[in-house]
Amino acid sequence: MESIENIVKVFVGCCASAFLMEILMERIPDSANLITFLQFFFISLQGFVVTAKFGSIKPKIPLKQYAFLITLFFITSVANNYVYALHVPSTLHMIIRSASSPASMLVYCYVKKQYPRMTNAIGSVLISIGVALAMYGGAPTVENKGKFIYWCIGVAILLSTLITGAFTGLQQELLYAKYGKHPDEMLFYTHAIPLPFFLGIYPQLQDTAVSLTYDTWILIVLNIISQFYCTHSVHTLATKETAVTVTFILTLRKFISLLISSIVFKNNITYLHVIGSIFVVVGTCVYFDFFRRKRQRPVSLKDK
Numbered sequence: 001m002e003s004i005e006n007i008v009k010v011f012v013g014c015c016a017s018a019f020l021m022e023i024l025m026e027r028i029p030d031s032a033n034l035i036t037f038l039q040f041f042f043i044s045l046q047g048f049v050v051t052a053k054f055g056s057i058k059p060k061i062p063l064k065q066y067a068f069l070i071t072l073f074f075i076t077s078v079a080n081n082y083v084y085a086l087h088v089p090s091t092l093h094m095i096i097r098s099a100s101s102p103a104s105m106l107v108y109c110y111v112k113k114q115y116p117r118m119t120n121a122i123g124s125v126l127i128s129i130g131v132a133l134a135m136y137g138g139a140p141t142v143e144n145k146g147k148f149i150y151w152c153i154g155v156a157i158l159l160s161t162l163i164t165g166a167f168t169g170l171q172q173e174l175l176y177a178k179y180g181k182h183p184d185e186m187l188f189y190t191h192a193i194p195l196p197f198f199l200g201i202y203p204q205l206q207d208t209a210v211s212l213t214y215d216t217w218i219l220i221v222l223n224i225i226s227q228f229y230c231t232h233s234v235h236t237l238a239t240k241e242t243a244v245t246v247t248f249i250l251t252l253r254k255f256i257s258l259l260i261s262s263i264v265f266k267n268n269i270t271y272l273h274v275i276g277s278i279f280v281v282v283g284t285c286v287y288f289d290f291f292r293r294k295r296q297r298p299v300s301l302k303d304k
Contacts, residue, residue: 006237011253013230018094018257019264020223025084027216032081034208035220037198040077040191042224043231047188059189061179066189069175072168074194076161086154087147094258095134095273096158098251098280099127101287103162107170123287130279137272183235251284 024031048054083093102124135155172186198205212220238246258277 006233006240007249009233010230010237010249011256013226013228013233014250014253015257015260016226017223017230018254019260020219020226021081021084022261024216024219024223027219028208028212029085031208031212031216031220032084033078033198033201034205035223036078036081037195037205038220039224039227040195040198043187043228044192044195046228047184047192051184051188059185060182061175061185061189063189063193065175065179066186066193069168069171069186070190070193072164072171073190074197076164076168079157079161079164083154083157086150086157088151088154088158092134092155093158094254094261095276095280096131096155096162098254098284099131099162100165101251101284102127104166104169107163107166111170119289120287123283123285126279126283126286128283130276130283132276133272133279134276137270137276181239183239187231187235251280255281 021035024035051057052059080093080097105120105124175186234246234250237249255277
């Protein structure tokens with residue numbers, strides 16, 4: 001593997017972003033939408049200056065082709081952050097999102113009418129079992145019925161975003177195959193075009209912003225920078241490695257974030273969380289034939 005430096009950047013940026021996000025959600029869970037908006041705004045501002053050169057460079061992919069992709073991406077991003085306010089713990093949040101592989105497989109089977117290999121199917125089953133165990137272990141006690149209802153809603157939203165996220169990846173693949181790979185441009189437009197959508201929740205964003213303390217703003221700034229670093233590193237890595245390698249690295253990154261969260265925040269980790277995490281990791285390895293250690297083919301447009 002030639003992209004060791006990019007892989008390190010992915011781990012550092014994404015783990016730091018997840019770590020800071022968990023701190024912020026512990027302090028102010030209602031700030032998820034504000035943080036999402038600020039992340040979108042910062043990436044858009046950077047892209048407008050660096051990628052679009054203040055609007056002087058025309059997009060390689062027609063803007064109308066971004067419509068469906070941006071809608072899926074926006075819904076997935078906002079929903080993933082919003083569930084923090086619904087009493088879904090960060091550990092369970094990360095484990096459920098690790099089930100993106102079987103979700104992608106189901107979407108590809110449905111859209112492309114292609115059936116998975118045996119290793120894909122077995123890996124997906126293992127991952128699904130791991131997620132189910134973690135969900136059961138992360139459920140609040142039935143004594144607090146109000147909290148349990150919110151928890152169920154949050155888990156349902158997370159499971160739904162697995163599907164929208166899978167469709168997002170499929171749409172990216174179609175655009176890359178038709179117009180070529182332009183990761184920086186896609187990063188910019190997928191964050192810039194949805195910005196007006198936040199006008200619908202402007203009063204909430206304003207109320208949250210004025211209530212934040214100085215030290216909280218420092219944490220938010222660090223989170224925004226690390227999130228940009230994470231997102232940009234993932235896009236760069238995707239141009240140098242196969243999609244299989246990128247997905248495996250991201251899943252491993254989520255697992256490491258889970259371990260960091262458990263150690264630092266002393267979360268209520270049950271034996272079901274541990275067993276579920278093991279199923280997720282082993283299932284991911286099986287899904288991507290990691291144990292066979294096949295020689296990977298070069299990146300092609302179809303990989304994206």
